[in-house]
């Protein structure tokens with residue numbers, strides 16, 4: 001049996017989360033498409049620890065952090081979900097457990113919907129969100145210095161959940 005605990009992040013998770021974030025197999029799907037510097041990560045992580053509103057979650061298995069999930073751009077109505085799972089731990093339900101916990105906590109806080117923005121080429125992630133009840137809201141071209149790609153916006157309505 002794959003044992004998994006989902007909990008809020010703690011100070012000691014900083015390096016493990018950085019290593020998941022900086023795995024090329026993961027960051028190729030991020031809009032930045034690049035690894036994050038340790039000091040930039042530290043600042044992000046410290047802010048996350050301080051602000052419980054963001055409820056940043058870690059999934060832990062056998063004393064190892066295997067995934068992280070959090071909300072960004074939070075308003076009263078909506079928040080954007082980010083999830084990343086350690087590559088070797090994929091397809092074992094880690095992402096689903098993290099997403100379910102985010103759904104519960106968001107609903108408790110009165111947030112009405114969750115969104116996810118995913119590169120169109122990231123079919124694993126699109127499948128993941130669709131399997132977890134999200135619907136495709138739109139698909140649009142996103143252009144910046146780092147990307148010029150189609151991005152799919154997915155939506156989950158917490159009111160009817």
Ligand SMILES: CC(C)(COP(=O)(O)OP(=O)(O)OC[C@H]1O[C@@H](n2cnc3c(N)ncnc32)[C@H](O)[C@@H]1OP(=O)(O)O)[C@@H](O)C(=O)NCCC(=O)NCCS
Pocket residue numbers: 025026029081082083084085086089090091092093094095096097116117118122123124125127128131
């Ligand atoms: C997307 C992601 C979070 C899914 O996490 P996970 O723990 O593997 O997902 P789960 O095991 O809970 O769910 C499995 C479902 O996800 C989808 N999925 C996961 N890996 C997949 C793959 N390699 N190919 C196709 N679908 C895949 C499928 O729908 C699968 O269900 P199925 O096996 O019945 O078809 C993970 O692949 C990841 O971290 N990707 C890189 C970062 C990213 O793209 N994040 C999302 C943007 S916010």
